[in-house]
Amino acid sequence: MITLLLSTELKNLWREKLIACVVVISCACASIAFFSGFNHSQQQHQVIQQAKIEQAMAIDKAAAGLEKRLSTTKDVKWWQDQYDLRGQAFYLMVNYASKPPLPTSPIATGQSDVLPYFFKMLIKEKQHIVHQYDYQHPLKLMLGQFDLSFVIIYILPLLIIAVCFNALSQERQHGQLRLMLLQGANIKTLINMQILLRAILVVGPFLLISVLLLITQQIGITISQIAAYVLIVISYTIFWLAISVWVISKGNTVANNAAKLMTIWLAFVIVLPAAINTSINQLYPTPSRLHYLDELRHSSDEAKKTAEKTLAAFFQDHPELANQNKPADFALKKIASINAIEKSMVSLDQEFEQAKKTQQIFADSFKFLSPATLAQAQLVSLAGNDLLRHHAFMKNVEQHHNALQVFFSREIAKANENNDFSPCAGCSAHATLKNLNTIPQFSDKFSTEATSLWGILALLIISLGIWLYSQKQIVRIAEPQQAGVLV
Amino acid sequence: MLTLALKKEWVDAKRQGQLTWLLGIAALLLLVACLSSWQSHSRYVADQQAVSQSERARWLNQGDKGPHSAAHYGTYVMKPTSSLALLDAGLQDYQGNVIRLEAHVRNNALFRPIQDTLSVARFGQLSPAFVLQVLLPLFVILVGYGLVATEREQGTLKQLLAMGISPARLFFTKTFMLFTITSVLLIPVALCILVFNTLELRTGLFFGVYLIYVFIWCLLTTAISSLANTARKALIILLSLWAFTSLLLPKLAISYATAVHPVISGQAFQSRIESDVYTQEREQAIAKFKQQTLAHYKVSTTAELPFNWGGAQLQFGEQYADKKFDLLFSERNSQLKSQSNSYQQLGILSPFIALQTLSMGLAATDFTHHLHFSAAAEKQRRLIQETLNFNQRDNANKTTGHYKAGIELWQRIPKFNYQHPTFSSLYQQYIPSFLNLFVWLVGLTLLCAFTLKKLKLEEQR
Numbered sequence: 001m002i003t004l005l006l007s008t009e010l011k012n013l014w015r016e017k018l019i020a021c022v023v024v025i026s027c028a029c030a031s032i033a034f035f036s037g038f039n040h041s042q043q044q045h046q047v048i049q050q051a052k053i054e055q056a057m058a059i060d061k062a063a064a065g066l067e068k069r070l071s072t073t074k075d076v077k078w079w080q081d082q083y084d085l086r087g088q089a090f091y092l093m094v095n096y097a098s099k100p101p102l103p104t105s106p107i108a109t110g111q112s113d114v115l116p117y118f119f120k121m122l123i124k125e126k127q128h129i130v131h132q133y134d135y136q137h138p139l140k141l142m143l144g145q146f147d148l149s150f151v152i153i154y155i156l157p158l159l160i161i162a163v164c165f166n167a168l169s170q171e172r173q174h175g176q177l178r179l180m181l182l183q184g185a186n187i188k189t190l191i192n193m194q195i196l197l198r199a200i201l202v203v204g205p206f207l208l209i210s211v212l213l214l215i216t217q218q219i220g221i222t223i224s225q226i227a228a229y230v231l232i233v234i235s236y237t238i239f240w241l242a243i244s245v246w247v248i249s250k251g252n253t254v255a256n257n258a259a260k261l262m263t264i265w266l267a268f269v270i271v272l273p274a275a276i277n278t279s280i281n282q283l284y285p286t287p288s289r290l291h292y293l294d295e296l297r298h299s300s301d302e303a304k305k306t307a308e309k310t311l312a313a314f315f316q317d318h319p320e321l322a323n324q325n326k327p328a329d330f331a332l333k334k335i336a337s338i339n340a341i342e343k344s345m346v347s348l349d350q351e352f353e354q355a356k357k358t359q360q361i362f363a364d365s366f367k368f369l370s371p372a373t374l375a376q377a378q379l380v381s382l383a384g385n386d387l388l389r390h391h392a393f394m395k396n397v398e399q400h401h402n403a404l405q406v407f408f409s410r411e412i413a414k415a416n417e418n419n420d421f422s423p424c425a426g427c428s429a430h431a432t433l434k435n436l437n438t439i440p441q442f443s444d445k446f447s448t449e450a451t452s453l454w455g456i457l458a459l460l461i462i463s464l465g466i467w468l469y470s471q472k473q474i475v476r477i478a479e480p481q482q483a484g485v486l487v
Numbered sequence: 488m489l490t491l492a493l494k495k496e497w498v499d500a501k502r503q504g505q506l507t508w509l510l511g512i513a514a515l516l517l518l519v520a521c522l523s524s525w526q527s528h529s530r531y532v533a534d535q536q537a538v539s540q541s542e543r544a545r546w547l548n549q550g551d552k553g554p555h556s557a558a559h560y561g562t563y564v565m566k567p568t569s570s571l572a573l574l575d576a577g578l579q580d581y582q583g584n585v586i587r588l589e590a591h592v593r594n595n596a597l598f599r600p601i602q603d604t605l606s607v608a609r610f611g612q613l614s615p616a617f618v619l620q621v622l623l624p625l626f627v628i629l630v631g632y633g634l635v636a637t638e639r640e641q642g643t644l645k646q647l648l649a650m651g652i653s654p655a656r657l658f659f660t661k662t663f664m665l666f667t668i669t670s671v672l673l674i675p676v677a678l679c680i681l682v683f684n685t686l687e688l689r690t691g692l693f694f695g696v697y698l699i700y701v702f703i704w705c706l707l708t709t710a711i712s713s714l715a716n717t718a719r720k721a722l723i724i725l726l727s728l729w730a731f732t733s734l735l736l737p738k739l740a741i742s743y744a745t746a747v748h749p750v751i752s753g754q755a756f757q758s759r760i761e762s763d764v765y766t767q768e769r770e771q772a773i774a775k776f777k778q779q780t781l782a783h784y785k786v787s788t789t790a791e792l793p794f795n796w797g798g799a800q801l802q803f804g805e806q807y808a809d810k811k812f813d814l815l816f817s818e819r820n821s822q823l824k825s826q827s828n829s830y831q832q833l834g835i836l837s838p839f840i841a842l843q844t845l846s847m848g849l850a851a852t853d854f855t856h857h858l859h860f861s862a863a864a865e866k867q868r869r870l871i872q873e874t875l876n877f878n879q880r881d882n883a884n885k886t887t888g889h890y891k892a893g894i895e896l897w898q899r900i901p902k903f904n905y906q907h908p909t910f911s912s913l914y915q916q917y918i919p920s921f922l923n924l925f926v927w928l929v930g931l932t933l934l935c936a937f938t939l940k941k942l943k944l945e946e947q948r
Contacts, residue, residue, distance in 0.1 A: 273610030
């Protein structure tokens with residue numbers, strides 16, 4: 001019987017041009033979306049590679065020109081001298097901190113297009129470093145990438161609705177249902193088979209193409225990552241199938257089903273996520289960046305006004321850099337001032353961190369309100385473009401920033417003690433940094449927790465619950481049909 | 488006829504209850520969007536004014552110091568927001584609203600609010616623009632997909648035509664009836680405009696383009712409803728059109744625009760600034776300028792010049808760098824403008840793109856206005872550098888360069904008082920979008936003519 005129903009359903013679907021159209025759209029979306037996400041992550045890769053090359057070239061160039069620099073008798077300005085610790089620290093250093101995209105990155109761009117993924121490091125207030133960003137058309141950022149997550153979250157449910165909304169209802173309206181039931185068909189089997197077959201036609205090609213592309217194009221992607229991706233797509237699909245079955249089980253007309261399903265899609269995918277986002281911003285707004293800037297300026301003024309106190313406090317924290325017999329060089333005073341400004345901004349930085357944490361807690365709790373927000377969170381996390389990984393990166397950047405500060409403070413104090421910043425016989429100033437390789441380098445090896453799939457499993461359980469509940473409802477549709485037969 | 492049709496649809500809608508809850512939900516969403524937008528808008532306006540004043544006071548009270556120290560101390564300018572941004576914040580959150588003005592460097596805008604948000608922010612904000620641009624067409628579709636198709640399915644269409652009602656009258660009555668119902672949602676927008684804005688060209692056009700947008704969707708909905716055999720088919724076609732023009736196409740259009748006109752990365756741009764500005768060539772140009780100056784004053788050393796050489800050299804260096812900045816920034820901006828133009832041109836395929844471009848442009852929250860602000864900020868930066876460097880040149884000790892200026896000099900730098908450009912000065916930028924809306928209207932008129940022909944045939948049958 002099942003084989004018969006299947007072949008009839010396949011024949012019916014084949015006759016409907018819509019199905020062929022939907023399969024083509026599904027394939028096209030998978031390919032376009034993958035390459036759109038892939039190009040985005042490749043661009044980031046290239047920029048990071050370019051930065052690494054620039055950094056290596058700067059080191060090599062300095063090594064090659066060292067002999068010439070040591071023998072020069074020309075007046076070399078320290079701020080233009082790559083062999084001067086102060087020049088390197090404040091102006092010339094080519095030292096990048098970067099966050100390379102993961103092999104899963106093409107799945108979901110997430111916040112990776114708006115958050116900085118590389119920083120050019122210098123010895124200056126960290127507040128002036130961490131707000132750098134890669135320049136892109138703001139409209140592109142507003143509209144977002146046409147990536148796999150976009151297709152999964154927005155387009156796949158639409159395609160599922162397009163192929164499923166008339167399941168069973170069409171047979172009912174055309175009077176075929178009664179005939180099928182007469183021949184011994186089970187209504188539950190019929191609806192489940194219809195829905196699953198249609199879903200396979202939509203999601204099957206999409207999954208096949210996207211997985212194939214991920215495996216072939218993204219070296220380093222693991223089987224567990226692919227499995228997680230497939231699980232997320234299937235769970236999200238099952239939710240929409242369950243919703244379709246539930247709407248159909250109400251026994252309304254085809255047009256009514258379509259209108260209801262579209263309203264549900266609109267509510268879950270467009271309105272609820274936007275409402276959650278608006279609620280987060282209104283209930284837990286991040287402090288004003290304009291006031292942050294005002295405070296930063298105020299702190300800089302204070303640090304400069306109390307330069308002596310600032311330096312004393314710095315030496316209290318770093319007694320190893322203090323020299324009783326020699327006044328501190330201006331560069332060391334500058335680093336002390338940077339340090340003081342950063343310290344005074346700690347509370348405000350923490351306020352921002354706290355606000356974001358509160359927002360994240362709110363978002364984590366309310367993401368369950370919509371399968372779209374839940375699926376998006378899972379996909380972005382799997383792609384490594386979530387805030388968790390970004391925070392881990394920023395923590396590393398901060399550590400690197402501190403390491404650079406310690407390195408330059410120590411070396412500048414040493415050079416000052418040795419009078420290396422004063423002109424010598426036959427030279428305007430000593431070369432105080434002969435090997436650029438000694439400058440700390442950023443390590444982009446940082447790991448975050450593996451993606452937790454509890455959220456998506458919860459979605460799967462809810463979906464199956466809706467499906468099972470709808471099975472009970474659907475039997476009622478069969479009752480009048482069978483009653484008619486009995487009469 | 489319109490009143491009768493309205494009454495009939497109202498009775499139908501009351502029976503089904505569909506229109507009431509659709510209108511209720513849409514109005515509620517719009518109300519929430521307006522309130523939330525008003526809150527964010529007033530918060531930003533208050534912060535921007537307070538911090539701008541504080542920054543000005545900081546500049547004036549920086550104390551006595553060398554002009555070049557003041558140039559490095561610099562200042563920050565904040566982008567003021569327009570009152571129409573309350574309805575369409577456009578790209579405000581995606582482009583920084585603060586620019587640092589300092590010596591030797593032309594900076595990008597800082598602090599993009601989007602960087603301080605979670606990934607859920609990419610679903611969009613429930614703003615009036617979002618409701619009007621994305622949800623309002625859906626409201627039109629859900630209210631109007633069955634206007635003619637249901638009459639056909641129920642057999643009442645034939646009766647109406649048989650009664651002697653002309654197809655054109657029926658069609659346009661239905662369209663205007665749909666337009667009247669859905670335009671109700673534009674009342675809060677009109678109220679916002681009246682309360683928060685003065686009546687000027689921008690606000691008038693702003694309201695006008697939204698009316699046209701709603702009218703386009705009403706025409707399209709009634710036409711499809713008249714052409715489709717069943718209400719179901721009409722709904723599917725209309726929803727597909729909505730999803731394609733409002734969801735898919737904008738993303739594809741901007742991806743296409745950025746692929747065709749690529750912009751160099753921030754890393755490459757910064758490297759180019761460093762390698763193109765601070766070069767050996769610059770040192771040679773400064774040396775040449777020195778020789779020319781010495782020759783002009785017929786002296787052999789800078790100490791013999793009638794002014795401080797340091798100040799003159801600094802200004803020469805600034806002007807040299809400015810030329811390079813102009814070249815590099817205009818290269819990048821021209822690519823970004825090309826991206827905007829390509830996107831705008833694709834508005835011929837989507838009324839959403841045309842409306843979005845016009846709405847952001849009229850609200851002064853698009854990229855064109857951002858560039859205008861950036862250019863004004865750069866002009867201010869150059870004015871500051873020139874004033875400070877010339878003051879150093881004219882007043883500093885000719886040999887040691889020692890000199891401290893005070894509040895009199897800081898006051899000579901005028902307050903940065905940015906005003907949005909008038910729309911008439913920028914209207915050329917938006918001609919493609921106006922044309923696209925016009926093309927949509929013409930296209931729909933043709934579709935209507937075809938629809939009427941079909942209805943007439945139905946009448947004859």
